Amino acid sequence: MTKTILITGCSSGIGHDAAHGLKAAGWRVFATCRNPQDCERLQAEGLESFPLDVASPDSIRAGVAQTLARSGGTLDALYNNAAFACPGAVEDLPAAALREIFETNLFGLHDLTTQIIPVMRAQGYGHIIQCSSVLGLVGIRWRGAYVATKFALEGLTDVMRRELSDTQIKVVLIEPGPVTSKIRENSIPHFERWVDWQNSPRAEQYRATLLKRLYISNGPDRWELPASAVTAKILIALSTPNPRPRYYVTTPTYLMGLARRLLPYRLMDWLAVKA
Numbered sequence: 001m002t003k004t005i006l007i008t009g010c011s012s013g014i015g016h017d018a019a020h021g022l023k024a025a026g027w028r029v030f031a032t033c034r035n036p037q038d039c040e041r042l043q044a045e046g047l048e049s050f051p052l053d054v055a056s057p058d059s060i061r062a063g064v065a066q067t068l069a070r071s072g073g074t075l076d077a078l079y080n081n082a083a084f085a086c087p088g089a090v091e092d093l094p095a096a097a098l099r100e101i102f103e104t105n106l107f108g109l110h111d112l113t114t115q116i117i118p119v120m121r122a123q124g125y126g127h128i129i130q131c132s133s134v135l136g137l138v139g140i141r142w143r144g145a146y147v148a149t150k151f152a153l154e155g156l157t158d159v160m161r162r163e164l165s166d167t168q169i170k171v172v173l174i175e176p177g178p179v180t181s182k183i184r185e186n187s188i189p190h191f192e193r194w195v196d197w198q199n200s201p202r203a204e205q206y207r208a209t210l211l212k213r214l215y216i217s218n219g220p221d222r223w224e225l226p227a228s229a230v231t232a233k234i235l236i237a238l239s240t241p242n243p244r245p246r247y248y249v250t251t252p253t254y255l256m257g258l259a260r261r262l263l264p265y266r267l268m269d270w271l272a273v274k275a
Contacts, residue, residue: 004071006030008054008112009082010047011038013181014131017227018079018234019047025235030067034082054082054108064115077127077238078116080109083149085187087210088195089202090144097194098145105149110156117169125168127238130157131230134177134253137260138268140275142210161245172237176230177250178221188214223251
């Protein structure tokens with residue numbers, strides 16, 4: 001029988017590539033997006049798509065119901081990919097900005113996952129794959145809000161994996177570094193909404209660094225890989241009876257993972273500041 005997977009955040013980047021890549025590998029993919037217009041575009045691309053906004057409990061319930069109605073009540077895998085960034089210095093981030101990003105990057109993801117786990121328990125198997133980041137391993141300047149959500153996701157996922165170790169539900173973290181996507185472009189509205197950088201004591205630092213990174217395209221980042229590199233690791237995790245807890249993607253993730261284990265805190269701070 002064809003295996004089924006539900007993927008969130010498929011409008012572009014990692015989620016979009018994963019949806020097409022898994023379909024090409026023979027999976028039946030439920031490729032969901034927040035905006036109905038994006039779902040229509042994915043349908044035109046040949047994908048099975050419908051709305052699922054992880055920031056909306058009602059949308060999550062409707063998306064799960066739609067998934068199970070289409071699949072006949074089972075689901076082989078869930079890939080939690082939906083997330084966004086809100087750049088800015090930590091001291092300039094209002095608490096409301098953190099609440100908003102956690103609603104999508106962690107709380108909504110958790111809500112969806114806990115609605116899928118009973119399905120996997122009932123059928124006796126399943127894969128839950130969480131899209132984390134190199135920023136779930138090491139905190140980098142200007143990315144505090146996103147880093148906080150990914151650190152939280154890493155901890156929550158580690159505990160969930162250990163708690164589900166007495167079942168056949170496999171829980172995996174995928175940790176990409178720089179990957180071709182629209183996350184930087186999509187972060188601009190959140191930055192403009194929440195960060196009053198002109199009145200920050202770091203205003204000159206914003207002008208010299210973050211604003212240029214956000215608004216000026218200088219081509220691919222150093223060591224940047226296409227989103228297909230993430231899809232390749234997802235396919236490995238899904239095809240492995242006992243997958244690894246974590247799969248690194250891109251050289252920076254391997255380097256930072258190693259550095260975090262080996263370097264003292266002060267040297268790690270120096271390295272992270274230079275990154």
